[in-house]
Ligand SMILES: CC(C)[C@H](C(=O)O)[C@@H](O)C(=O)O
């Protein structure tokens with residue numbers, strides 16, 4: 301198993317280390333050989349080579365069977381809107397060059413963590429939804445710039461029918477494997493791109509007669525995700541709406557520090573925790589590594605087809621939760637473990 | 648007091664009726680004369696004259712001191728992305744022609760309703776925030792269309808420095824009157840328009856030394872609004888982000904059916920409940936009129952400078968809640984009142 305390892309910034313390296321330990325333990329147990337190839341990305345790459353997604357990193361990813369990713373982003377870039385090179389550019393370049401067109405973000409509840417949620421238990425019990433976010437199109441990649449001596453700025457959102465079909469096809473197929481409900485989220489009462497989304501999905505409905513399709517406006521979904529998250533099964537949406545809704549969804553389960561994600565690509569696929577680089581905690585050995593470990597589980601299952609290996613990882617993660625072998629964010633009044641201790645225990 | 652009355656679609660007419668009753672009672676008590684002028688808008692206007700915001704309606708609004716608005720939108724337009732005339736176009740045209748550049752949406756909790764919230768009590772207690780949404784710019788009003796035989800769609804988001812300054816100025820001034828905290832919400836790590844927003848607000852900071860300003864990404868705010876809504880005071884943001892975040896914020900208080908809003912304009916100002924046209928309830932005399940009644944209170948205070956009148960309305964609304972004179976959405980196990988009964992009682 302040839303895996304590219306992009307640790308990135310902030311807590312990225314620490315949580316990635318734990319996922320490597322656990323993956324190696326699984327490989328040993330199931331007799332696989334993993335070849336890890338580390339490469340630079342994010343602020344770390346800017347510091348080292350002046351570029352957030354260097355060509356060498358791209359080659360490592362292209363040569364790999366899968367990419368395991370930590371997190372990128374550094375506060376020193378956030379309040380400098382004029383910075384020429386920013387870590388996020390590396391992320392976007394990576395998505396585009398690897399053709400990672402679909403970001404898959406499950407949101408589910410861990411029974412033992414349900415009371416951590418800001419939402420009431422009865423609202424979230426049974427929540428098990430997937431948001432499928434289009435990741436290489438829309439306003440993230442359209443033309444943008446300034447006019448009038450810099451006093452006017454513009455961004456362009458563009459979608460083609462093929463981009464919508466590719467993402468929607470995945471959505472229909474996932475829905476067939478699950479609750480058979482698909483919700484297409486858009487702003488078709490205002491945006492032309494949304495009307496293209498809606499028409500395209502409507503045209504595909506006949507090929508998936510078993511799937512019940514609904515169309516909802518993004519503002520309404522931003523409400524209903526908080527009100528009745530368990531009413532959703534598979535949600536498909538465009539890039540920017542997906543950015544906002546996946547983050548919103550991540551907090552409802554009370555298990556944000558545990559949520560993995562994958563990005564399905566034309567050339568390879570990438571697995572990463574949904575949390576960010578959490579710079580305040582960097583280097584302190586206190587960050588929760590479970591989302592990254594569960595991202596590795598997703599990688600075993602989805603990239604390598606190794607279901608049993610993935611299940612073994614999920615089982616030990618559940619065990620760590622049940623036995624309280626957890627970092628400070630989950631420890632409550634009990635003694636917290638260090639990031640590395642959790643990784644060692646899991647491995 | 649010369650008020651334009653746009654009842655609109657769905658439950659619009661029913662809830663507007665109650666606000667009129669209450670406003671008339673207040674006018675009588677405080678010796679004001681109100682001249683109401685009704686005009687058509689939304690699907691109702693399309694049916695009557697083929698246009699969702701007819702010229703006559705615009706003239707009525709321009710001649711008025713304030714506009715009281717119900718709701719617009721009808722489901723028969725929602726799943727027809729190709730419909731040439733849609734109610735929402737009327738809304739957008741009205742905003743643009745009246746120059747309603749700032750939508751003001753407070754979110755606060757009513758102690759007696761706090762347990763209706765999907766969020767836990769301890770998360771929302773003390774929430775009192777205002778989202779100031781830019782309403783006449785951005786991707787709502789940029790160039791849009793199709794290319795490649797309709798297979799490619801595009802929308803353009805544009806902002807000028809002046810548009811940002813105008814909105815931000817209001818935000819700074821509101822913050823000064825309140826908790827002195829301003830949060831500018833954008834996606835400056837990706838969008839050029841967001842970078843213009845951030846720069847412009849940064850440049851204005853020096854004029855408001857008492858206000859503490861923060862800059863947050865829209866995806867992070869979509870999370871934090873659910874996690875710690877009480878940490879926000881005044882939020883300023885662009886049109887589309889504001890659409891999503893105001894709806895999200897509206898459910899956290901547990902009092903969505905009660906939240907009023909205003910839109911501040913160049914030519915006049917408009918007051919409306921934040922809920923939609925709720926077509927399923929239309930004509931049944933069951934919709935909650937309190938958000939519209941409280942919008943009338945906002946109108947007395949903000950448009951006419953009549954603070955005592957506004958307070959009198961708020962007091963009687965609180966009383967109706969305390970005494971359980973409420974519609975079915977708030978009645979719980981108690982007997983629900985009809986929409987019109989609540990209006991009569993308040994008046
Ligand atoms: C860092 C940023 C550019 C990125 C995005 O908006 O896609 C992040 O928020 C994410 O969701 O992965």
Ligand SMILES: CC(C)[C@H](C(=O)O)[C@@H](O)C(=O)O
Pocket residue numbers: 489490519720735738890
């Ligand atoms: C109906 C729609 C066009 C409108 C908007 O997006 O502005 C609505 O959602 C609102 O927030 O008033």
